[in-house]
Amino acid sequence: VRASTRDDALALDAGDSLAHVRTRFVLPPSVIYLDGNSLGALPRGVTERVHDTIEREWGHDLISSWNEHGWWDAPRRIGARLARFIGAEAGEVVVSDSTSVNLYKLLHAAISNRAERSVLLTERHGFPTDRYVIDSVARERGLTVEACEPGAVLARIDERVAVVALTHVDYRTGRRHDLEAVTATAHEAGALVVWDLCHSVGAMPLDVDRAGVDYAVGCTYKYLNGGPGAPAFAFVAHRHQARFAQPIAGWHGHARPFAMEEAYAPAAGASRLLTGTPPILSLVALEAALGAFEGVDLHDVRAKSVALSEWFITLVDERVPEATVVSPRDAGDRGSHVSVAHPSAYAVVQALAARGVIGDYREPDVMRFGVAPLYTRFVDVWDAVDRLVEVLRTQEWRRPEHQIRRTVT
Numbered sequence: 468v469r470a471s472t473r474d475d476a477l478a479l480d481a482g483d484s485l486a487h488v489r490t491r492f493v494l495p496p497s498v499i500y501l502d503g504n505s506l507g508a509l510p511r512g513v514t515e516r517v518h519d520t521i522e523r524e525w526g527h528d529l530i531s532s533w534n535e536h537g538w539w540d541a542p543r544r545i546g547a548r549l550a551r552f553i554g555a556e557a558g559e560v561v562v563s564d565s566t567s568v569n570l571y572k573l574l575h576a577a578i579s580n581r582a583e584r585s586v587l588l589t590e591r592h593g594f595p596t597d598r599y600v601i602d603s604v605a606r607e608r609g610l611t612v613e614a615c616e617p618g619a620v621l622a623r624i625d626e627r628v629a630v631v632a633l634t635h636v637d638y639r640t641g642r643r644h645d646l647e648a649v650t651a652t653a654h655e656a657g658a659l660v661v662w663d664l665c666h667s668v669g670a671m672p673l674d675v676d677r678a679g680v681d682y683a684v685g686c687t688y689k690y691l692n693g694g695p696g697a698p699a700f701a702f703v704a705h706r707h708q709a710r711f712a713q714p715i716a717g718w719h720g721h722a723r724p725f726a727m728e729e730a731y732a733p734a735a736g737a738s739r740l741l742t743g744t745p746p747i748l749s750l751v752a753l754e755a756a757l758g759a760f761e762g763v764d765l766h767d768v769r770a771k772s773v774a775l776s777e778w779f780i781t782l783v784d785e786r787v788p789e790a791t792v793v794s795p796r797d798a799g800d801r802g803s804h805v806s807v808a809h810p811s812a813y814a815v816v817q818a819l820a821a822r823g824v825i826g827d828y829r830e831p832d833v834m835r836f837g838v839a840p841l842y843t844r845f846v847d848v849w850d851a852v853d854r855l856v857e858v859l860r861t862q863e864w865r866r867p868e869h870q871i872r873r874t875v876t
């Protein structure tokens with residue numbers, strides 16, 4: 468077999484049906500951005516929308532904007548728009564608060580729905596915030612947390628388990644759970660599921676309703692490109708909404724917020740997931756950002772994500788013997804980033820950044836490279852691996868400045 472070439476990359480780009488979508492993004496020309504799995508790029512139109520919201524809606528129309536410009540309804544309206552990304556119905560999703568806070572709410576509600584059971588089942592090595600929230604909710608509710616190896620989850624589900632709480636795609640390795648199988652197995656045992664979809668939403672089609680998912684959360688600043696600190700979504704299946712016991716009751720989740728009643732009375736539907744005033748500027752940024760997906764089929768997004776990831780893995784295998792791909796080799800078991808281990812991964816990521824290739828580092832030795840099918844090109848992957856080869860050949864990662872640990876890695 469002949470080795471791959473840069474011309475192969477250009478040919479792949481020429482045949483890419485999503486290639487035109489890249490023009491919907493503002494991308495610095497000298498940068499190869501492979502970190503859309505952490506912070507999505509800036510879609511065109513977001514700046515203007517946020518500017519208009521500040522200047523005209525806030526600056527001129529002031530408080531009337533809550534009514535006149537749809538501020539009050541934004542968490543529901545944008546939730547309805549997000550529903551198609553996860554295969555939910557419009558009234559099952561709201562956008563507000565962070566993933567961590569939404570996870571806290573959903574776990575409490577799920578446990579209330581299985582009050583007679585004693586175990587909260589999760590995986591080891593998951594994203595820390597999930598584990599911290601899971602542990603704290605379990606403490607508050609008197610449940611035991613069982614954290615098993617990701618591959619052992621199915622075998623550990625039994626009738627003691629109240630809730631199975633997992634991240635669909637692992638932040639470190641990109642390993643993907645079989646959402647349908649875990650959900651079905653949990654239900655057979657009488658347990659409920661809470662899925663964290665942070666690393667899958669916007670990178671692949673999801674179908675939570677068809678899979679029978681009970682609850683789900685996910686952030687919007689990764690593949691959905693909502694911007695730094697964009698609020699997260701929360702999904703509650705219709706069948707659980709009437710019983711949704713809100714652990715942080717607040718006025719935005721009240722049935723009659725402006726009646727200013729002494730007692731809390733939950734709103735109908737997904738509105739009762741809300742708590743306090745949502746971040747309007749971030750919500751409108753997200754709403755405008757979703758325009759980048761206009762006319763885009765998520766099956767095509769997934770197909771390109773797989774093709775880009777396979778291309779990346781092929782090139783690392785061919786050209787970078789010093790590094791090891793630690794993501795699953797089978798695309799069906801993977802999300803939309805590829806993780807590569809190297810003993811000096813942190814310094815290598817810094818040296819790559821100095822050469823204009825942006826990936827990131829995760830403890831203890833992992834370099835992550837995310838492919839965002841809306842704007843990542845096959846030639847970007849080629850050039851990134853080419854620079855990785857150079858950084859390792861010249862050993863420029865050994866320079867002192869590349870050893871300095873920044874706050875965000």
Ligand SMILES: Cc1ncc(COP(=O)(O)O)c(C=O)c1O
Pocket residue numbers: 565566567568594596597634638663665666686699
């Ligand atoms: C799996 C997962 N859950 C949660 C978060 C972040 O949660 P929050 O939006 O509360 O910061 C991340 C962030 O990268 C994540 O990867």
